[in-house]
Amino acid sequence: MRRASTLLAPVLTGLVALSLAACDAEAPAADPQPQPEPEVEAPALGIAGKADNASASALAQGVCPEAARYATNGAGQAFCIFEDITLPDAEVDPYCHYLTDGYIGFSWTQSPATAGYACPEGSYYGPNGQGTGYCVFDDLGLPSADGLAPYCYYLDDGYLGYYWDMCPAEARYAPNGQGTGYCLWEQVSLPAADDLAAYCDYLHEGYIGFSWTDTPATAGYTCPEGARQTDNGAGLSFCLFEDLWLPPADDLAPYCHYLDDGYLGFSWSL
Numbered sequence: 001m002r003r004a005s006t007l008l009a010p011v012l013t014g015l016v017a018l019s020l021a022a023c024d025a026e027a028p029a030a031d032p033q034p035q036p037e038p039e040v041e042a043p044a045l046g047i048a049g050k051a052d053n054a055s056a057s058a059l060a061q062g063v064c065p066e067a068a069r070y071a072t073n074g075a076g077q078a079f080c081i082f083e084d085i086t087l088p089d090a091e092v093d094p095y096c097h098y099l100t101d102g103y104i105g106f107s108w109t110q111s112p113a114t115a116g117y118a119c120p121e122g123s124y125y126g127p128n129g130q131g132t133g134y135c136v137f138d139d140l141g142l143p144s145a146d147g148l149a150p151y152c153y154y155l156d157d158g159y160l161g162y163y164w165d166m167c168p169a170e171a172r173y174a175p176n177g178q179g180t181g182y183c184l185w186e187q188v189s190l191p192a193a194d195d196l197a198a199y200c201d202y203l204h205e206g207y208i209g210f211s212w213t214d215t216p217a218t219a220g221y222t223c224p225e226g227a228r229q230t231d232n233g234a235g236l237s238f239c240l241f242e243d244l245w246l247p248p249a250d251d252l253a254p255y256c257h258y259l260d261d262g263y264l265g266f267s268w269s270l
Helices: none
Strands: 069-072 077-082 092-095 104-109 132-137 149-151 160-165 180-185 197-199 208-213 228-231 236-241 253-255 264-269
Touching: 104 160, 208 264
Parallel strands: none
Antiparallel strands: 069 077, 077 160, 092 104, 104 132, 149 160, 180 264, 197 208, 208 236, 228 236, 253 264
């Protein structure tokens, strides 16, 4: 845990008004490309009931800090939410613009009315010595995923956190409406190779892709955006989508049997 004196150093030079930084087991053969649901705004968790798809999976429990809850919004975003937060008797502001440094929280002007206030579980109290109190959640263990951003719109309703995209930037989130989510790379330009093959056995290690044997017909081929091109030194080349953030699901599986149609990806139960 960071010491408050180090963590709040930017504040000691004068705190400006904070702005909200948050700014089926298988797809049916008749419809191999699941259609996406309309994009929606991140859910107002806790206002009209708890968040969608709260997971009881042991895998999900390791995604977020112990005091936070993992949830998804049905639009391809995952959340870690600190909720049921009791706030001090003061005007409270989110302190969320240092998320990429590994911490978020909230602040307030100290007064007799806030004396004795205790920060919520999972956070610590860090005053700046100039009349401002802070509750800080740190050591968050942030996911290495695209779209990471604070989710601090609803602090006044007792919760805040952060969210990220479940699929990489180059892939499309596509639920099939039957309880399965997909991340799909589509319209993939493929090399002119007779032995083109999916290379998806290592998804759980964070990468998938495809391979082919180098021939004059494949000379000059370049991998799709977001994939790394490599070879094994014996005439076999690969395109690999690597360092994937993977949803916490016991049935996470590659979805690579339609590679010849120009797409591949992975699936999991929502």
